């Protein structure tokens with residue numbers, strides 16, 4: 449790779465090559481993992497290109513292909529497994545200035561991939577009281593392209609399921625990494641080729657996403673003395689088809705009181721909480737439903753006169769729970785798991801009993817294959833990497849599969865097997881393997897064995913300077 453010749457080919461484009469800024473743009477939220485942190489800390493691109501249009505993306509791709517320079521796409525850089533980190537150096541293609549919201553129509557929005565998710569929601573709300581079906585808790589900083597390429601589900605998934613569910617993405621416009629790059633529109637089953645592929649087999653420049661009705665969602669915190677009772681309430685509420693909610697999270701004591709600083713004055717120390725976002729017209733049935741459970745409503749955003757300084761409750765949920773806990777308890781990390789339907793409540797009770805305060809439990813309820821169940825985003829008081837691996841193994845053994853968030857590859861963080869569709873698409877769109885190298889094991893090492901604890905170490909990782 450010849451970076452100086454590449455630079456001269458890219459004359460006229462916005463390029464960042466000051467080492468501090470390049471380093472900043474080469475990092476994401478990988479520090480969530482005590483395993484990834486030392487492994488990836490030194491990773492740095494050679495330069496950052498910030499295209500302003502699809503034509504500039506095409507120019508960059510042509511030049512990088514000609515010079516054999518790897519390209520790692522970046523949106524907001526909020527991914528938390530090092531997905532957006534350029535393991536082999538090369539170019540970080542920063543799409544954060546391609547932010548146009550192109551069209552809003554009944555039930556759908558078309559936007560450039562670099563549009564910030566909350567900006568899309570704001571525009572759709574102003575246009576016709578609509579909003580995206582789901583968003584990550586990083587909606588204020590993450591891009592829609594990054595969510596599609598690196599995210600999975602979030603606030604809204606209790607109604608709509610995950611991004612992988614048919615209908616939750618309508619269309620993606622993708623640029624290939626070839627001598628003469630192609631621009632392809634993907635629909636239907638073909639969306640699975642690039643959704644959650646970490647930009648390893650195409651650069652998404654435009655997305656078309658479905659919209660639903662926007663409401664002035666009411667934020668609530670319901671407190672419980674008993675964690676399993678809180679889980680039962682959350683599970684039962686999620687199954688109430690007539691009560692419209694956008695978020696149902698359960699977080700075990702002592703985390704909520706210790707870490708939700710701005711809400712602390714409404715809360716009681718030592719309680720487990722259920723966080724809710726509820727449609728205003730559903731409040732009466734929700735209150736009636738809640739009265740049948742031993743929970744106490746500690747906070748309702750529609751009853752607080754001045755909400756200044758109080759974050760939306762979704763910024764206490766999903767990975768924001770871990771983020772807040774990490775600030776208060778250094779050494780805190782997390783795991784990701786699925787509590788399979790229909791035994792989710794019994795399985796939660798089991799893992800809660802198994803690990804106690806070493807693994808403060810955190811659940812996000814959602815529709816998964818049409819059934820209401822929960823993901824575990826439980827926190828872990830980290831001691832050693834061996835113990836962290838052991839905790840994950842014990843979850844798996846208890847019938848609670850773990851999606852390991854301490855790995856940077858698609859397969860190890862996912863189903864621990866090759867995604868043949870994504871691999872085949874990469875062969876078609878990225879013959880030199882220049883897109884986000886090191887993130888798809890099947891491309892680099894088709895025979896890799898995903899046996900317990902075996903970690904894939906990408907041989908092409910750029911060595912630390914010095």
Ligand SMILES: Cc1cc2nc3c(=O)[nH]c(=O)nc-3n(C[C@H](O)[C@H](O)[C@H](O)COP(=O)(O)OP(=O)(O)OC[C@H]3O[C@@H](n4cnc5c(N)ncnc54)[C@H](O)[C@@H]3O)c2cc1C
Nearest residue numbers: 523524525526527585591593594595598599600647652767
């Ligand atoms: C505090 C916190 C809370 C979070 N909450 C959630 C949550 O609720 N749900 C959830 O799913 N995730 C969550 N995440 C992970 C992450 O924030 C989201 O997935 C987010 O949508 C990523 O968007 P981004 O623009 O920051 O993507 P980036 O981090 O920039 O990129 C993510 C991946 O997608 C690739 N990529 C980015 N843009 C493109 C593109 N245009 N074309 C091709 N590839 C591309 C990158 O190379 C990278 O592999 C959270 C992370 C943090 C730190």
